[in-house]
Amino acid sequence: MLEETKYYEDFQVGEGRKTIGRTITETDFVVHAGHSGDFFPHHLDAEFCKTLPFGQRIAHGTMVFTIGVGLTATVINPVAFSYGYDRLRFVKPVFIGDTIHSRVEIIALEVMEKRPGYGRVTERLSVINQSGDTVLVADHIYMVEMKAKGVAA
Template sequence: MQVVDRYLEEYAVGEVRRTLGRTVTEADVVLHAGQTGDFFPHHMDERWCVEEAGLAGRIAHGTLILSVAVGMTAGDVNPQAMSYGYDRIRFIKPVFLGDTITVEAEIVEVTDHPRRPELGRVDERVTVTNHDGDTVLSLVHLYVVNKRGERP
């Protein structure tokens, strides 16, 4: 990881970042269940998933995939930007234990901040796909970014 100072004026709509793959493991799911208290059988009980729910197997928590995907895009530290939140989060398809996911992040909007003239906002559409190329999650990650030369 490296520190990269990047200001609002340096972002452009259409920029795309892509990650390498990451396989979702049983350890990921068990740890996430322990952290969140979500021990629903969809995530923890293979027999129930197959025999009762008709699933192909256990599925990862949507919030786990969200967390992992956002982390996969966080390769550099930019002290000029801060996460402002997430919009339009959609869990489109389940991610099963053993699936490998990749993430694409595309800048879709660069604007001034509506109330703070020294800041801007960068919106990045994040699309997570599985190893079959199916989209499993999408969201918009919002960033607040300093403008060059207009620090508070």
């Protein structure tokens, strides 16, 4: 992993990056079900899923989110902290054998009035499958230290 110190003032709306791909496996489904306790048949029962519109098992949305976020975790910024996620949507299903990658783009910068010396950086996460379809979107919010703490940018 790369370490890069990037202060609030160093971010620009529109900047972004794309991750490598990762193929989703049946093992991913089973491990995620065990970790989350979500054993719904939509994820694990192949015969039941044949009777549904998609005709096959669909990935847990929370698994796609976790893997999609994990793919972006290639840079450690010691002055940025995850503040949370907003607007999470499961846009399209992901199936065993699909390969997904993530794209992130800075969509907003705001000074945090209640936390002097920090700004909020909002990064749009898009998880995309091998066909170019967006399967998940979410906004990742970071609390990022300012270069001149206590001075609004």
